[in-house]
Amino acid sequence: MRTGDRTGQDAVFDHAILADYNIVGMSVMSPQASDAYLLNQLINELYPQITTVIGGSHPRYYQDQVKTLPESVAFDFIVPQDGWGPMHQIASGQICKTKKSIVLSDNSLKLTELPAPSRPLALMERYNFDIAGVPAYHTITALGCPFTCNFCESGRENVRKFSEAMIDRDLSVMADAHQNLAHQKKAVMFFDDVGLMNPKQVAGLAGLVHQYNYTTWRAFTHAYLVVRFKERLLTPFAETGGRRIGMGLETGSQRSLDLINKRNGKRQLVEEHYQAVKIANDLGVAVDAFTMIYPWEDEQDLRDTTAMVEQIAQNPVNGIDENGRPMKNHVDSTIMTPFQGTQFFDMILLGKLPGVEMVPEIDPGTLYYKGNHGGSGWPYQKTRLPKEQYEEA
Ligand code: B12
Ligand code: SF4
Numbered sequence: 001m002r003t004g005d006r007t008g009q010d011a012v013f014d015h016a017i018l019a020d021y022n023i024v025g026m027s028v029m030s031p032q033a034s035d036a037y038l039l040n041q042l043i044n045e046l047y048p049q050i051t052t053v054i055g056g057s058h059p060r061y062y063q064d065q066v067k068t069l070p071e072s073v074a075f076d077f078i079v080p081q082d083g084w085g086p087m088h089q090i091a092s093g094q095i096c097k098t099k100k101s102i103v104l105s106d107n108s109l110k111l112t113e114l115p116a117p118s119r120p121l122a123l124m125e126r127y128n129f130d131i132a133g134v135p136a137y138h139t140i141t142a143l144g145c146p147f148t149c150n151f152c153e154s155g156r157e158n159v160r161k162f163s164e165a166m167i168d169r170d171l172s173v174m175a176d177a178h179q180n181l182a183h184q185k186k187a188v189m190f191f192d193d194v195g196l197m198n199p200k201q202v203a204g205l206a207g208l209v210h211q212y213n214y215t216t217w218r219a220f221t222h223a224y225l226v227v228r229f230k231e232r233l234l235t236p237f238a239e240t241g242g243r244r245i246g247m248g249l250e251t252g253s254q255r256s257l258d259l260i261n262k263r264n265g266k267r268q269l270v271e272e273h274y275q276a277v278k279i280a281n282d283l284g285v286a287v288d289a290f291t292m293i294y295p296w297e298d299e300q301d302l303r304d305t306t307a308m309v310e311q312i313a314q315n316p317v318n319g320i321d322e323n324g325r326p327m328k329n330h331v332d333s334t335i336m337t338p339f340q341g342t343q344f345f346d347m348i349l350l351g352k353l354p355g356v357e358m359v360p361e362i363d364p365g366t367l368y369y370k371g372n373h374g375g376s377g378w379p380y381q382k383t384r385l386p387k388e389q390y391e392e393a
Contacts (some may be wrong), residue, residue, distance in 0.1 A: 252308030284319030
């Protein structure tokens with residue numbers, strides 16, 4: 001079991017907890033797939049009456065692998081896209097399981113028609129996340145992403161927004177949950193890829209966050225938007241308690257940044273990464289930056305990224321957090337893993353990233369890129385520099 005503080009705990013799994021359920025649905029990302037398969041094998045063996053469903057990003061991008069699982073491991077239903085409609089069909093008996101896995105693919109739903117999620121208190125009580133010590137819940141305003149990073153599956157998915165009424169209601173329900181659980185302070189984290197996009201949208205979100213009295217909030221944004229809109233983007237955020245933003249700063253190497261193609265053919269400059277951090281920090285907003293090392297990189301690329309990481313880490317933040325502590329920027333660094341469904345995965349297969357080859361038919365358990373101490377599952381059989389040199393960097 002992985003926990004928030006990145007320590008691990010092993011505990012005996014009491015499979016009897018499954019016995020009372022008619023349907024077990026699993027939301028699975030690729031590195032979790034091996035565990036999900038094991039769990040499903042156990043259910044198939046001990047509780048064959050249970051209907052099993054796999055959804056999430058793994059069956060979306062590795063559908064063929066999930067469809068060809070041996071019978072002992074196979075799921076009754078595979079849901080590669082939206083889960084709301086298919087789960088309703090399964091739970092209401094509109095569609096019954098057969099001996100073979102059934103793929104239920106639903107692309108028809110308009111997210112603007114969905115109500116806010118139910119957030120039962122018993123579930124919210126188990127939520128274990130905070131922003132600067134303030135209890136925080138997560139929400140999203142959209143699925144998909146308008147950007148096109150070649151290492152990311154979302155780079156190929158269009159943005160689909162939820163309705164403003166849904167976001168308003170969700171913020172209100174979460175505020176009530178905080179209050180009912182006697183939280184003195186309350187926080188919210190927008191965990192979507194369209195966090196702080198333009199002044200108008202940020203002002204709207206900031207208004208709602210303020211209306212429901214959140215102490216602090218956190219969201220993602222993009223370096224070139226911070227540079228373009230400056231205080232018009234970040235002041236409404238900071239004035240309503242925003243203290244930290246997440247930004248994909250990817251790399252300090254311009255050569256690698258060009259290859260990533262972050263902005264759909266338009267160039268993004270490393271210089272903008274430096275500027276964005278400075279602008280945010282001067283406005284009293286700390287940056288949580290995400291960076292990666294890429295398998296084609298040479299010593300100069302590594303030096304460029306190290307220089308950027310050092311600069312971000314050292315840049316002073318002009319403000320204090322909710323607990324009165326001086327704030328610092330954070331940098332999250334790891335080695336890129338190309339998942340199926342990304343542009344880089346396809347480019348590697350076609351030999352378009354010279355000097356890079358992947359292990360064929362890879363075990364999904366090795367497909368992770370943010371292990372302890374920035375470790376990764378290492379899916380490569382050939383890279384420009386040896387693995388040890390990338391890990392050391
Ligand atoms: C939030 C998030 C996280 C959070 C999760 C917090 C939490 N407690 O849930 C954190 C930060 C922990 C996280 C970690 C990781 N993540 Co993440 N994460 C996301 C993110 C940004 C949003 C996911 C989300 O909740 N979306 C909202 C829901 C409503 O949408 P959805 O997930 O797409 O689900 C829809 C369908 O898939 C389906 N569905 C989903 N589950 C189920 C289940 C059933 C039964 C059914 C029927 C349907 C169904 O219905 C939903 C509605 O349409 C996505 C990127 C993205 N924008 O989607 C990456 C993403 C899912 N993560 C990814 C990865 C790789 C990871 C990590 C492995 C990174 C790492 N460390 O190496 C870790 C894995 C952690 C682990 N324990 O194993 C990849 C997955 C790629 C893949 N092939 O699986 C994604 C796609 C990002 C990316 N492009 O790289 N992640
Ligand atoms: S890495 Fe972030 S910005 Fe880039 S495509 Fe993926 S979700 Fe969008």
